Amino acid sequence: MSQSFTPISSLGEFGLIDRMQSRLADIPRSENLIVGIGDDAAVYRAGDTKLHVVTTDVLIEGVHFDRTFIPTSYLGWKAIAVNVSDVVAMNAKPLYATVSAGLPRNFSVEMMDGLYDGMAEACKAYGMELVGGDTSTAHALYLSITVIGEVDEKDVVFRRGANVGDYLCLSGDVGGAYAGLKVLLDQREQLENMGDSYEPDLEAFQYVIRRQLRPKARLDVIEGLKKAGVRPTSMIDVSDGVASEVHHIGLRSGVGATVRVPAVPFDPETRAVADQFMDDVDAYALFGGEDYELLFTVAPEDVQAIDDMEGVSVIGTIEEAAKGVRAYSPDTGLMPLHPAGYQHFDGPPQTDYETNDGEEGPSFGDTEFSGDGA
Amino acid sequence: MSQSFTPISSLGEFGLIDRMQSRLADIPRSENLIVGIGDDAAVYRAGDTKLHVVTTDVLIEGVHFDRTFIPTSYLGWKAIAVNVSDVVAMNAKPLYATVSAGLPRNFSVEMMDGLYDGMAEACKAYGMELVGGDTSTAHALYLSITVIGEVDEKDVVFRRGANVGDYLCLSGDVGGAYAGLKVLLDQREQLENMGDSYEPDLEAFQYVIRRQLRPKARLDVIEGLKKAGVRPTSMIDVSDGVASEVHHIGLRSGVGATVRVPAVPFDPETRAVADQFMDDVDAYALFGGEDYELLFTVAPEDVQAIDDMEGVSVIGTIEEAAKGVRAYSPDTGLMPLHPAGYQHFDGPPQTDYETNDGEEGPSFGDTEFSGDGA
Numbered sequence: 001m002s003q004s005f006t007p008i009s010s011l012g013e014f015g016l017i018d019r020m021q022s023r024l025a026d027i028p029r030s031e032n033l034i035v036g037i038g039d040d041a042a043v044y045r046a047g048d049t050k051l052h053v054v055t056t057d058v059l060i061e062g063v064h065f066d067r068t069f070i071p072t073s074y075l076g077w078k079a080i081a082v083n084v085s086d087v088v089a090m091n092a093k094p095l096y097a098t099v100s101a102g103l104p105r106n107f108s109v110e111m112m113d114g115l116y117d118g119m120a121e122a123c124k125a126y127g128m129e130l131v132g133g134d135t136s137t138a139h140a141l142y143l144s145i146t147v148i149g150e151v152d153e154k155d156v157v158f159r160r161g162a163n164v165g166d167y168l169c170l171s172g173d174v175g176g177a178y179a180g181l182k183v184l185l186d187q188r189e190q191l192e193n194m195g196d197s198y199e200p201d202l203e204a205f206q207y208v209i210r211r212q213l214r215p216k217a218r219l220d221v222i223e224g225l226k227k228a229g230v231r232p233t234s235m236i237d238v239s240d241g242v243a244s245e246v247h248h249i250g251l252r253s254g255v256g257a258t259v260r261v262p263a264v265p266f267d268p269e270t271r272a273v274a275d276q277f278m279d280d281v282d283a284y285a286l287f288g289g290e291d292y293e294l295l296f297t298v299a300p301e302d303v304q305a306i307d308d309m310e311g312v313s314v315i316g317t318i319e320e321a322a323k324g325v326r327a328y329s330p331d332t333g334l335m336p337l338h339p340a341g342y343q344h345f346d347g348p349p350q351t352d353y354e355t356n357d358g359e360e361g362p363s364f365g366d367t368e369f370s371g372d373g374a
Numbered sequence: 375m376s377q378s379f380t381p382i383s384s385l386g387e388f389g390l391i392d393r394m395q396s397r398l399a400d401i402p403r404s405e406n407l408i409v410g411i412g413d414d415a416a417v418y419r420a421g422d423t424k425l426h427v428v429t430t431d432v433l434i435e436g437v438h439f440d441r442t443f444i445p446t447s448y449l450g451w452k453a454i455a456v457n458v459s460d461v462v463a464m465n466a467k468p469l470y471a472t473v474s475a476g477l478p479r480n481f482s483v484e485m486m487d488g489l490y491d492g493m494a495e496a497c498k499a500y501g502m503e504l505v506g507g508d509t510s511t512a513h514a515l516y517l518s519i520t521v522i523g524e525v526d527e528k529d530v531v532f533r534r535g536a537n538v539g540d541y542l543c544l545s546g547d548v549g550g551a552y553a554g555l556k557v558l559l560d561q562r563e564q565l566e567n568m569g570d571s572y573e574p575d576l577e578a579f580q581y582v583i584r585r586q587l588r589p590k591a592r593l594d595v596i597e598g599l600k601k602a603g604v605r606p607t608s609m610i611d612v613s614d615g616v617a618s619e620v621h622h623i624g625l626r627s628g629v630g631a632t633v634r635v636p637a638v639p640f641d642p643e644t645r646a647v648a649d650q651f652m653d654d655v656d657a658y659a660l661f662g663g664e665d666y667e668l669l670f671t672v673a674p675e676d677v678q679a680i681d682d683m684e685g686v687s688v689i690g691t692i693e694e695a696a697k698g699v700r701a702y703s704p705d706t707g708l709m710p711l712h713p714a715g716y717q718h719f720d721g722p723p724q725t726d727y728e729t730n731d732g733e734e735g736p737s738f739g740d741t742e743f744s745g746d747g748a
Contacts, residue, residue: 006483016509019483023490024504027497030469033505042505044470047421056472056520058508095404096418098430100474100518109380109393116397123401130398131407131416134432134518135390144474144508144518146430 038252039159040089040237041149051156053149055086061104061141069184072111074213075143076118082239083147084126084217085292089237090158091222092151094128099145102138115143126219155231162234162253162297168316169232169306171221171294173265174242175281178288179273180205180212186277207269215292221312222294228305232296241287243325245295246316247339250325253297259316259337261286261329286327286337412626413533414463414611415523425530427523429460435478435515443558446485448587449517450492456613457521458500458591459666463611464532465596466525468502473519476512489517500593529605531670536608536627540671542690543606543680545595547639548616549655552662553647554579554586560651581643589666595686596668602679606670615661617699619669620690621713624699627671633690633711635660635703660701660711 011019021037029036034043034051041055059079061067070078080097087094099119103112123130128147187200202209218237225232234253236245242264246257266285274281297318298306306312316328327337385393395411403410408417408425415429433453435441444452454471461468473493477486497504502521561574576583592611599606608627610619616638620631640659648655671692672680680686690702701711 008483020490024494027494027503036505056474056508058474058510060476060510060512063511098520100430100432102434109382116394120398120401129401131410134430136432136434137437138434139513146472146520
């Protein structure tokens with residue numbers, strides 16, 4: 001019996017998600033499911049006024065991380081944090097996590113201790129519990145985490161919901177995680193070239209390396225917004241880069257947007273890394289992934305409250321869909337802002353870790369299909 | 375900086391779980407969490423009268439399955455079904471699933487279609503929805519599924535709860551999945567020895583092969599029990615073999631048990647396989663894993679209702695803890711029944727698929743630590 005073989009990479013990322021969704025299309029839909037595939041997390045009813053949200057993210061050695069860079073305690077932290085970030089992007093509070101771990105044979109008890117210590121630390125930091133899991137031998141280290149969160153029905157925020165005239169806001173600074181990745185990859189290359197005689201210098205770039213290896217989920221930001229009496233009209237977490245996430249909000253909300261490039265904040269260390277590599281720091285800020293900041297929109301009447309909040313920037317405005325997603329800077333004027341910013345770089349940031357094993361065909365990278373697919 | 379390297383296999387399965395739990399011990403416990411690690415699924419409050427349950431299970435190529443045996447549609451089905459089985463073991467109804475998939479480069483679009491078709495079919499069969507996921511390239515095929523279910527607080531059944539004098543009951547028949555595995559492994563060996571000239575004969579063993587490759591979660595059994603007005607006092611699904619599961623109920627409930635061996639049902643095809651391999655069919659029935667039947671206890675006043683149910687057998691009685699877990703058969707009389715039945719075989723059934731890659735140290739297999747750890 002012969003079967004045809006179409007490589008998955010031939011579908012492209014959006015094609016892959018469309019294909020998966022089409023295979024699942026005729027599953028009957030429950031009235032308690034508010035949002036399935038298509039946001040940062042799925043949302044369903046749990047009690048009269050409460051909604052629960054659920055999200056899952058996988059981290060695979062050689063695809064998402066290089067074990068020579070990252071202490072296992074950081075990896076455990078990061079695996080929890082990236083999922084919490086998706087929960088927080090629904091304006092929800094994380095409650096419970098489960099962990100599926102595949103451990104390779106060269107993984108020690110000491111490494112496992114670090115991994116679970118990191119997960120425990122993240123659970124404590126975000127006020128949640130690790131309630132179950134499954135652990136198995138595997139070919140390489142992988143971690144698949146699922147986090148369940150809770151939100152009052154009146155407070156839930158989706159990617160859809162941005163209105164023309166709303167302001168586009170961003171927590172923290174961006175581009176740092178990508179800068180950290182650049183530094184780590186560069187150090188790895190130098191180490192490979194120069195061998196043991198090479199002394200890595202990571203002191204100068206502690207902030208950006210930490211942004212890459214130990215990102216924070218911005219639970220504090222949604223708590224701050226609540227305190228300030230602001231409910232965003234739409235929200236998403238910045239896992240694939242600001243430009244990509246603005247497109248997601250635009251697509252789901254049926255709007256366009258203009259991002260004011262000088263208003264997009266980056267850390268001085270991020271600039272230092274970009275300068276060192278002779279890159280454009282704005283490209284890091286707009287297209288670098290894995291910052292896990294929150295990108296959200298607020299109604300005009302709330303913009304004063306946002307201005308009063310520390311660590312949140314207004315970076316643009318929501319416009320008619322016909323105008324598309326644009327970037328404005330004094331140098332270039334108004335320009336279309338493409339989502340796939342990583343084409344400016346030497347590859348998608350999320351697959352930079354990947355080992356080139358000489359097999360044919362590109363990898364298709366990472367496709368979070370609880371999201372819209374980028 | 376030197377770090378010690380203790381192989382994980384040195385901990386043993388229970389040691390591994392203890393170690394993981396100890397790293398997580400100081401995470402503060404929420405009052406809404408009813409059961410965390412330590413049952414088939416974690417249980418938490420969701421609304422005034424409803425509880426939610428969550429469980430996660432991972433299937434890894436070369437550890438849990440051999441892709442040359444199993445069509446991807448069966449694999450998709452099985453990945454959902456084994457999780458549903460854990461939900462059902464809490465007397466809960468499955469609602470939502472998320473899927474983390476790692477796909478190797480030699481995985482085609484056609485295989486992916488099969489995988490998602492199988493998952494969709496299982497979702498439809500069990501009345502649930504696939505609400506999110508994350509897909510990535512990986513070194514081998516792996517599937518990590520999380521299923522969330524719901525149960526009225528008054529109906530939830532734990533592993534704890536069996537009382538002295540209760541009857542021990544089992545749905546369906548057991549040993550079949552293990553018999554199917556034996557047949558498949560034997561066919562693989564013959565194929566390796568004889569090459570292309572070998573014609574596999576799988577017709578004679580369709581039932582047991584299906585038990586192995588396409589197991590059913592017994593949602594119908596908990597529906598039947600509800601209809602009959604019976605709420606089990608304790609329940610667990612049979613993933614590691616009847617003997618092992620009786621020990622789990624005993625341990626959690628603080629009781630002993632006697633299993634009447636002649637009362638443990640197996641299919642004639644299971645016997646035929648055991649005969650062919652000159653094995654004891656009772657060993658298949660008591661120690662063979664992956665049948666995903668339900669093992670539960672009922673109060674004496676409910677045993678008549680159980681006798682009236684089709685496809686449910688009374689296989690023993692619950693006794694004082696001091697008596698331990700025992701098996702009775704006319705041939706041997708009363709004997710201690712050990713949980714690790716697979717020591718009678720050539721290896722734990724769940725790791726039989728594993729590729730021997732010549733590296734040092736045994737694998738530690740699969741450790742579901744939402745369960746008690748066997």
